[in-house]
Amino acid sequence: MDQENTGPALQLHFDEASKKLLATVITDREAPPLDEPGLREFLAAQGWSALRYLPNMAIGLLASHNAGVACTLPIAEAIDAVIGIELSPDGVEAWLNIVPSEGGAAATADAVLALLADNGIGEGIDMAAIAAAVAAGSASHVVIARGVPPVNGADGRLESLLPEVRDRRPQVDASGHTDYRDLGDIFVVHSGDWLMLRHPPTDGTPGRSLLGETIPATPGKTVMYASSLPGTAFDPANPDLLVAAINGQPVVVAGGMMVEPVYRVATVSTATGNVDFDGSVVVAGDVCTGMTVRASGDIEVGGVVDMGTLEAGGSIVVKGGAMGSLGRKTSEECHIRSGGSFHSAYAQQARIEAGDSIFIDDTAMQCELTAINHINVGGKRRGHIIGGHLQATLSITGKVVGSPNRVLTHCAIGVNPLLHKQLLQMNKVRDERETQLLEVAKLLDFAGKNPGRLRPDMIAKARATAAQLSAQIAEMREEQDALTHKIELSQQSRVVAKELLCEGVEVHLGNQCYKVVGEHGACAVGMGGNGLELMAIDDKEG
CATH class of the missing domain: 1.20.58 (Methane Monooxygenase Hydroxylase; Chain G, domain 1)
Known part of the structure; x- marks a missing residue:
C-alpha cells in the first residue's frame, strides 16, 4: 500500500512480512523542512497513528528528508496484543493479563481460551470476565477462572448454657467504650446444673485447584478448659459438659466458668460482726458504720454503706449510696475496693477504687475515685461530679462536672503507670x-x-x-x-461534660494541666494539637 502527500517528500508503504511501516524520502520534488511533530501529524493524517512509533529511526529519516537525500527507513511497526495467564500461589485463581495491541492483532476470547487450555485449565472458566477484558483491550490480574478454595475448619469453642452470667473478663470494646449495664442481682445455680459445653473443632473442607489438585483445609484449633475451675465438675457421661458442683454464683472466666458460693445476710452491723467470705456476699440491707465486708467474689448491698469498708475480688453493687469519711472529723477509716466494676446510686466523701470502671447514677460529691478504665457519673439521674479527686485511664464522664461555686475538682486521665x-x-x-x-x-x-x-x-x-x-x-x-x-x-482519654463544665475543674494528663476558666456547655477536655484543650464532644460521648 503506497501513499503520497503533497506536504513532506515522503512515501509510505506497510510491509506485511515485517509488520513495519516504511518511509521513503522522495528526491524529485522540493518540500519544506520537517520536524518530529510534523512527522507524527503526517502519519496520523495517513491513518497510521495506531502503530508503535520508532523515534530512533525517525531521527535518521528527518535528517535525510531535510537534506534531500534518498533513503527508506521503518518509521513505525504493528504490535499484536500480548496475552498472559498467571496462576495464584494456591492455584485457585487464574489471572489474565493483556498488553494492548498497537496497530496489530487484538486479543480475542478464543486466544484466551486456547492459552488456558495450554496451561491445563478447563474448568471454572468465567466467560463473562474474559469477554469484558477482551472488549476493554487490556487487562491486569483479571480473574477469569476459579477453582474451589478450601474451607478451613472452625476452632473449638466454649458455649455458655446459662441465660445470665457475670463475666469478670475486661469488657472494653475496640473503641474504648464500656458496657454501662446495671449489674443487677446475683444469679444463682444449683449443684448439677449445666454450665458450659465445649464444642470440638471441625476439620474443614478441602478445595480443588484449577489444575485438579486437592488443596487441604486447615483444621480448627482445639479449645481447652482451664486447669482450675472452682465449684465445677465435668459430667461423667460427657467430658465436654461442665456442670455446677455446688450452689452459688456462676462467673465466666478465661477458659470456662467457675461457681462461687453466695453468703446472704440481712444487714452488717455490730450484731452480725464483719463478713469475710470466700465467694460472693449479698447484703439485703445496710452496711453500718465501721463494719467491713470482704469477699473473693462479688458484693451486693441492697441499702447504703455508711462509713463502712467493702473489698471484693469481683464487682461491687450498692443499690443505695456509699458515704465515706473523707473530710469528716472521725476516727473511722473506710474505703471501697473492687477488683471489677463498682456501681452505686450516689457517693459522698467516699474513697472508691475499681479494677475496671466506676458507675454512679446520681452524684459524686467530694470523693476520691480511682478506676483503671472509666468513671461515669449520671445514669438516669442528675450526674453531678462535685469536688474531690478522680483518676481514670480512659475517661471521666458526668452530666455536670464541677460546680458553679468553683469547687476544686481534680481529674487525672491517661496511662496508669x-x-x-x-x-x-x-x-x-x-x-x-x-x-x-x-x-x-x-x-x-x-x-x-x-x-x-x-x-x-x-x-x-x-x-x-x-x-x-x-x-x-x-x-x-x-x-x-x-x-x-x-x-x-x-492516649485518646477525655474528661467529658455532657451538659455543663464549670470553672474550678482541673484536668491532668501526665505533666500537662488544663484549668477550666468560666462555664462551658457540653464539651470535653483531651489531648489536641497544642496539648490538653477544650473540644467538642461526639454523639457517643454526648
Whole structure:
C-alpha cells in the first residue's frame, strides 16, 4: 500500500512480512523542512497513528528528508496484543493479563481460551470476565477462572448454657467504650446444673485447584478448659459438659466458668460482726458504720454503706449510696475496693477504687475515685461530679462536672503507670511458660521417635502439661493484646461534660494541666494539637 502527500517528500508503504511501516524520502520534488511533530501529524493524517512509533529511526529519516537525500527507513511497526495467564500461589485463581495491541492483532476470547487450555485449565472458566477484558483491550490480574478454595475448619469453642452470667473478663470494646449495664442481682445455680459445653473443632473442607489438585483445609484449633475451675465438675457421661458442683454464683472466666458460693445476710452491723467470705456476699440491707465486708467474689448491698469498708475480688453493687469519711472529723477509716466494676446510686466523701470502671447514677460529691478504665457519673439521674479527686485511664464522664461555686475538682486521665509494669511482668511470665512448653515438646518428640523408651504414664503427664501450658500461653497472649490496646486507647482519654463544665475543674494528663476558666456547655477536655484543650464532644460521648 503506497501513499503520497503533497506536504513532506515522503512515501509510505506497510510491509506485511515485517509488520513495519516504511518511509521513503522522495528526491524529485522540493518540500519544506520537517520536524518530529510534523512527522507524527503526517502519519496520523495517513491513518497510521495506531502503530508503535520508532523515534530512533525517525531521527535518521528527518535528517535525510531535510537534506534531500534518498533513503527508506521503518518509521513505525504493528504490535499484536500480548496475552498472559498467571496462576495464584494456591492455584485457585487464574489471572489474565493483556498488553494492548498497537496497530496489530487484538486479543480475542478464543486466544484466551486456547492459552488456558495450554496451561491445563478447563474448568471454572468465567466467560463473562474474559469477554469484558477482551472488549476493554487490556487487562491486569483479571480473574477469569476459579477453582474451589478450601474451607478451613472452625476452632473449638466454649458455649455458655446459662441465660445470665457475670463475666469478670475486661469488657472494653475496640473503641474504648464500656458496657454501662446495671449489674443487677446475683444469679444463682444449683449443684448439677449445666454450665458450659465445649464444642470440638471441625476439620474443614478441602478445595480443588484449577489444575485438579486437592488443596487441604486447615483444621480448627482445639479449645481447652482451664486447669482450675472452682465449684465445677465435668459430667461423667460427657467430658465436654461442665456442670455446677455446688450452689452459688456462676462467673465466666478465661477458659470456662467457675461457681462461687453466695453468703446472704440481712444487714452488717455490730450484731452480725464483719463478713469475710470466700465467694460472693449479698447484703439485703445496710452496711453500718465501721463494719467491713470482704469477699473473693462479688458484693451486693441492697441499702447504703455508711462509713463502712467493702473489698471484693469481683464487682461491687450498692443499690443505695456509699458515704465515706473523707473530710469528716472521725476516727473511722473506710474505703471501697473492687477488683471489677463498682456501681452505686450516689457517693459522698467516699474513697472508691475499681479494677475496671466506676458507675454512679446520681452524684459524686467530694470523693476520691480511682478506676483503671472509666468513671461515669449520671445514669438516669442528675450526674453531678462535685469536688474531690478522680483518676481514670480512659475517661471521666458526668452530666455536670464541677460546680458553679468553683469547687476544686481534680481529674487525672491517661496511662496508669501500673499498666506498663503489669505488661512487662506478663511478658516475663509468658516467656517462662513458652520455655517450659518447648522442653515438654522436646520430650514428646523424643517419645514419638523412640517408642517404648518412656513410660506411658510419663508421656500422658507430659501431654497434659503441654495442653495446660498451651492454654495458659494463649490466655496470656489475649490479656497482653488487651492491655496493649488499652495503653494505646489511653492516649485518646477525655474528661467529658455532657451538659455543663464549670470553672474550678482541673484536668491532668501526665505533666500537662488544663484549668477550666468560666462555664462551658457540653464539651470535653483531651489531648489536641497544642496539648490538653477544650473540644467538642461526639454523639457517643454526648
